[in-house]
Each structure stands twice: as structure tokens, then as C-alpha cells.
Amino acid sequence: MRCAVGCGHLQIGVDTGYGVDSVRGDVSHPANRGLACQRGISESADPAGEWLTRPLVREDGDLHPTTWDVALDRVVEGLRSAAADDPDGVAVLGSGQQTNEAAYALGKLARGGLGTRYYDANTTLCMASAVTAYYDAFGSDAPPCTYDDIEEAETHVVWGANPAVAHPVMFRWIEERARADDGRLIVVDPVETRTAGVADDHVAPEPGTDLALARAVLARVVEREAVDEAFVAEATEGFDDLVASLPSVESAAATAGVDPAVVDDLADALRDPTLIYWGMGVNQSVQGTDTAAALIDLCLATGNMGPGTGPFSLTGQANSMGTRICSSKGSWPGQRPFDDPVERRLIAEAWDVPVERLPDDPGPGPVGTVEAIADGPVDAVYAVATNPVAGMPDAGAVRERLSEAFLVVQDAFRTETAEVADVVLPAATWGESSGTTTNMERRVSRVRPATDLPPDVRTDLDAITTIGERLAPGLFPASEPETVFEEFAALTAGTPADCSGISYGRLDEAGAVRWPAPDAVSEGGYRYLTDLGGWSFETPSGRARFSSAVDGALAEPTDADYPLTLTTAREADGYNTGVRSRGDVTDPAPLARAHPETLADAGLDPGSGEADSEGAEPEDATATLASRRGTIPVRPEADPAVPRGLVWLPIHHPRTNEVTLPETDPKSDEPNLKQCAVRLAARTPEEDAAGREPTAAEPEAVGDD
Numbered sequence: 001m002r003c004a005v006g007c008g009h010l011q012i013g014v015d016t017g018y019g020v021d022s023v024r025g026d027v028s029h030p031a032n033r034g035l036a037c038q039r040g041i042s043e044s045a046d047p048a049g050e051w052l053t054r055p056l057v058r059e060d061g062d063l064h065p066t067t068w069d070v071a072l073d074r075v076v077e078g079l080r081s082a083a084a085d086d087p088d089g090v091a092v093l094g095s096g097q098q099t100n101e102a103a104y105a106l107g108k109l110a111r112g113g114l115g116t117r118y119y120d121a122n123t124t125l126c127m128a129s130a131v132t133a134y135y136d137a138f139g140s141d142a143p144p145c146t147y148d149d150i151e152e153a154e155t156h157v158v159w160g161a162n163p164a165v166a167h168p169v170m171f172r173w174i175e176e177r178a179r180a181d182d183g184r185l186i187v188v189d190p191v192e193t194r195t196a197g198v199a200d201d202h203v204a205p206e207p208g209t210d211l212a213l214a215r216a217v218l219a220r221v222v223e224r225e226a227v228d229e230a231f232v233a234e235a236t237e238g239f240d241d242l243v244a245s246l247p248s249v250e251s252a253a254a255t256a257g258v259d260p261a262v263v264d265d266l267a268d269a270l271r272d273p274t275l276i277y278w279g280m281g282v283n284q285s286v287q288g289t290d291t292a293a294a295l296i297d298l299c300l301a302t303g304n305m306g307p308g309t310g311p312f313s314l315t316g317q318a319n320s321m322g323t324r325i326c327s328s329k330g331s332w333p334g335q336r337p338f339d340d341p342v343e344r345r346l347i348a349e350a351w352d353v354p355v356e357r358l359p360d361d362p363g364p365g366p367v368g369t370v371e372a373i374a375d376g377p378v379d380a381v382y383a384v385a386t387n388p389v390a391g392m393p394d395a396g397a398v399r400e401r402l403s404e405a406f407l408v409v410q411d412a413f414r415t416e417t418a419e420v421a422d423v424v425l426p427a428a429t430w431g432e433s434s435g436t437t438t439n440m441e442r443r444v445s446r447v448r449p450a451t452d453l454p455p456d457v458r459t460d461l462d463a464i465t466t467i468g469e470r471l472a473p474g475l476f477p478a479s480e481p482e483t484v485f486e487e488f489a490a491l492t493a494g495t496p497a498d499c500s501g502i503s504y505g506r507l508d509e510a511g512a513v514r515w516p517a518p519d520a521v522s523e524g525g526y527r528y529l530t531d532l533g534g535w536s537f538e539t540p541s542g543r544a545r546f547s548s549a550v551d552g553a554l555a556e557p558t559d560a561d562y563p564l565t566l567t568t569a570r571e572a573d574g575y576n577t578g579v580r581s582r583g584d585v586t587d588p589a590p591l592a593r594a595h596p597e598t599l600a601d602a603g604l605d606p607g608s609g610e611a612d613s614e615g616a617e618p619e620d621a622t623a624t625l626a627s628r629r630g631t632i633p634v635r636p637e638a639d640p641a642v643p644r645g646l647v648w649l650p651i652h653h654p655r656t657n658e659v660t661l662p663e664t665d666p667k668s669d670e671p672n673l674k675q676c677a678v679r680l681a682a683r684t685p686e687e688d689a690a691g692r693e694p695t696a697a698e699p700e701a702v703g704d705d
Helices: 038-045 068-083 100-114 128-138 148-152 168-178 210-223 229-235 239-245 249-256 260-269 288-301 320-326 341-351 366-375 395-404 460-471 481-491 504-510 596-601 685-690
Strands: 009-013 020-025 056-059 062-065 090-093 155-159 184-188 201-203 274-278 310-313 380-384 406-411 423-426 435-438 443-447 512-514 564-569 591-594 623-626 631-638 646-650 676-682
Touching: 009 038, 020 038, 056 068, 068 090, 068 380, 068 406, 068 423, 068 460, 090 100, 090 366, 100 320, 100 341, 100 435, 100 460, 100 481, 128 288, 148 168, 155 168, 155 260, 168 184, 184 260, 201 260, 210 249, 210 260, 210 288, 229 288, 239 288, 249 260, 274 288, 288 310, 320 435, 341 481, 366 395, 380 460, 406 460, 435 481, 443 504, 460 481, 504 512, 591 596, 596 631
Parallel strands: 090 380, 155 184, 155 274, 184 201, 274 310, 380 406, 406 423, 564 646, 591 631
Antiparallel strands: 009 020, 056 062, 056 423, 435 443, 443 512, 564 676, 591 646, 623 631, 623 676
């Protein structure tokens, strides 16, 4: 399992030693039915990253191998000291690359053992905007749709996502259905992505204007009286406020940089049973929540709710959905409201901790958490299966701040974040761990080890519970995966994300089970649709709620000094900051794709950086890319698929986020990773002669940091 499609894999361990020998899709698994992508196979059987095999501690400025006893003593001493006067002295950063059990335990340690508000499960970097929009609309998190709906839908609108690259198994189903006589695939993305390349229609709005385009389509739907009035009247509220807030089609289309005829076509397509999928291109924006809400509004207004239709956010990391329901980040396990005093008491009693130890609010996202190292109370950071030095915006500042804290990194691979850690704990990965995960359609699956662990490597759950017991004795009376899952599942009983009917035994028999599953035989289907065919949402009124957000300004507009717009996206073999795929040695200069005319305007040879006929990439950086936060070397490549004025960088290259913007969505705290102002320039003779790589912006270009 590598992404949130949740493919079941059959893994076979090596005959001698440690490791996975071969991987193939599991034909019995209900999520993928035997399909598997090359990345999922290669990253499991032959990952390219540098494995961590021994604990490391920093002495005299360098990391040195040590024993687990020494490393754990250092960890406990450092975290305990930082939390001695203030529980917020410790920040905890988790990941969607943990099992449900490890994510639950990490949240329990952060919230119940330490009591810190500075905790994030990594979902704020990718899914928080979608989560917030779902809560606002439906009163509960998670898409109502399942994979079963793909076959029933006729129109497939992929908005701000590239599933052909990011979710290839799922995209195969979408593409096959769209090829049918009554099928259609529409892609909304500024770049002609691989997904757009096989679509029936490609809509290319200006970067950062997705909300304007979505509201233009809404306005056209209302104008044409194409609203499903029966559904709106029966199952929703707030429609009149939405209508009153809508702009004219012409003005919103102009903001988005598209012809009104394109808006007409999108509105027409929604007349057929439609699934609207979206990804990071929508979520990772200062308007991410509002844009996701507008896409949900499109489904509500046109009656595209029910089997074969609906809003379907494409989750990124393998267990991002699992961390959302069990990690105690934005809600208590099972989506229990964080600020409800009754729920707080229930959690405190279940964990046998004082209720006053639990934080009053869920805290900021990772951007605010790292900022609190310099500006707030955070003195120590415990990072598990995450790589913020490469994955967070304004990464140079992130690296500097983490270097100032007492930093514990727990990971399977030696990452950029590990390089600045005080203690590094080697952890197991998929194929080495036992537990469960949850995919984007809410299916809980078992994961099992295919190989023994090397002597000095521990599972995430083992390390977390060991540290937790030393910091808060009695917090983890049991630490075996099955027992921890049973504790988590019991806490979800009666909640919107009820997993109390799921057990290891049931999963062993069924392969996977969708929540909500309140008993041992039921499982979730299309959400919010009752057995009698009516609708019941998790809102106080039982109705879905329309939004009425107004389009705002770009987070960082271009200007004379920074005339180009940067966007970031995945490469076909890149995931989770690329630690499994880019190898021990990373090219210091990321590939920068731009239109030939953009390169020419920047004084660069449009042909000098192109890949050759065999697909090989140029080895040397011939240009620099600068933002107000930093300057990095890049290898420009002419690509007509990228519109004029735009530069594309791979999000998982460790240098990319040195230039991205740390502004966040005010509703979700998700950072604006998809749009900022930059400039391209040829490397100077002085830089070439010295062989140096610029790492900081010119003094006059430095921003607030």
C-alpha cells in the first residue's frame, strides 16, 4: 500500500535475511481486485532510499550509531524536560504512513500523555481543506462516494488532480468508464497533465482561480434553471444565500481566465450522473476549503448525490483517512467533536487521564506548529514517519527552526529531517508491520509483516508506546496491534465513523470492511442515504448545507520582480517526499518545466534543457528559480503542456519547498503549496565557476522570515 487507493498486495519475504522479495496485487482484496501500479510494487520490493538500521544520536555536531536504550533515554529526557513547565513545549508530527494503531497511539501520547495542542497527523498538509468542507456541508468528514460509484457515473470531472500519476489503479477504472459510449472525462487543471491528455475535455483556468470557476459554473446552473429543486428542497439548506452570493458568469469566468462557453459546457455536463473528484490542486490553497465547498455545492445544486454521483476528494497518503478518524488531530476518535465537554470527559475516562490534561483546541497545522518553535512555547519536536524539512512550505525556514529544537525523528529512511535531528529512531515500514489501514473510500484493511525486522529496528507502535509509557506510566496498558485496534474501535461506537463492528478476525475473513460498521455484519455504503431512500446528514437539521464563500485574491500575485507563477505536483514515481524513490543521492536541482516562450522570455534557451529521445534528463543546473523565500538551482525543460507564465516543479524534490509560500487557508490551516510568485534566470558565470548552488533569496527579496 503506497497511496490512499488502498490496494491489497501480496508480499513475499526474502528466503534469507530481511526484506521483501516480491510483490503483486491481491486478487481477493475488494479494493483493487488484483490490480497494482508499478510504484506500489517497486517501492515495496526495492525502495531506493537509505534504510535506517540503527538508532542515532547527535554528538559533537554529528549523528553516531547507538543502542535503543541510550536513544530512548535521550528521547524521554528531552521530551520530559521540554514539557516540564508547559505541555505545549513539545510538538508531535505524525503521518498518513502509519497504521491506524500507530496513529491512534501517537495521538493518545500527544493529547493524553503530554497534553499538547501542537500536534498534527500530517493530514493538514493534504486533506484538511476537504475535511473542513465536508464537515461544513455534511456535518461529518469523508466522501459519501465509494469505488462502486465510478462504474455508475457517466460524467467524471477531475478537478485539480492528476490520478493517472497519483492514483493509477483508481484512474484505470475512471478511464475505462469514461470511454464508454455514455461516458465522459473532463479535467480542470492549469497544466495539461497526463490525466488531461486522455480526457475528452481539458479546462485550463489561471492558477489559483478554481473557486472563481466553480462559482461561475454554479451561477450558470442557477441561471439556466438546471437546479434539482426537489433535492434542494428535501435535503439541503442555505440555497437562497448561495444564490444571492453568486457572481455573474462573465465576471467569474474572466477571473478564471476561461471563455464563458467553457462554463456552459461544464454546466451541461452536470446534467448527467456525475462524480466530481478533486485533489491537492484544490486543497493546497488559501481558498482550499471554499473551493472544495463550491464543488460540493455543484453536486448538491444539480442533484448529483446518490449512487453514481457526488463529491469525491482524492486522498493522498496511504493511511490519511485512517489518521483522520483515529489520531485525535481535528476530532477525537470516531469524529467525536474536539470542543464538546462531554466527549472530552469520555476520552479522558477511556484513557484514564485527567480531563484537564487534554488540550482545549486541536491547535494549528504544521506551519503554525513549526512557527511556534521560534515564536511560541515549542522546545522539542517528535516527528514520526514524516519529512517536514522537504515537505513543508518555506522549507529553509523549517529546517532552521527544527535545528533549534530538540528534534526526535522516527522513520524507516534517512530523510532531510533526520539530518538535523538530535535522535533518530529506525522504524519498520509496510511489509514489516502488523495492523490496519483505511483507504479513501473508508475501507479498513489488515496489513501483515512479510519479513522479520532487523535486530535494531522497531515498529512505530512499539516505539510510540514505549516512549509513552515512560512519559506517562499507565497510558498504554497494552501495546499489541490487535489490542490497540480494539481500544480504538470501542471508542468509535455510536459515532459517525463507527468501527466498533470491525475486528481483526472479520478483516481476515472479508479482506476489508468499510466504516461505518456498527456491528459485526454491517458495513458502510453510500453515506447519508437512508435505507428508505431519504437523506440524513450529520448536521443539526439533518440537511446538507450550501456554502456562500466569495472568491478572494491570490495568496501571492506576480509582479515585476517575480513575474512568473510557480505550481507544484507529483511525478509518476514520487510520493511522500520521494524518500523511497529518489535514491541515496538526489540531484540538487529539480526539473523545472515551463513553456518554451516562458524560457525564452527569461533568457534561457528553450531547447537547452529538454529531455533527449531516450527520456534522459540534463545533469547540470543551467538556471535558478527565485521566490521571496529563497533561490534554488533548477534544470529547465521546455514543455508546451505548461501554460505561458507558469513554472512546474516536482513537489517531492527536497529543494522545491524552499521557495513555496507558508500562507495557509484560514479555515483549514492547509498551506498554499500550489501557487506563488517566482522568477527564472540563467545561472551566472560566477555561480558556474564557483560551482555553488544558491540557497537564499537576495536581501531585497527576503520576505517576513
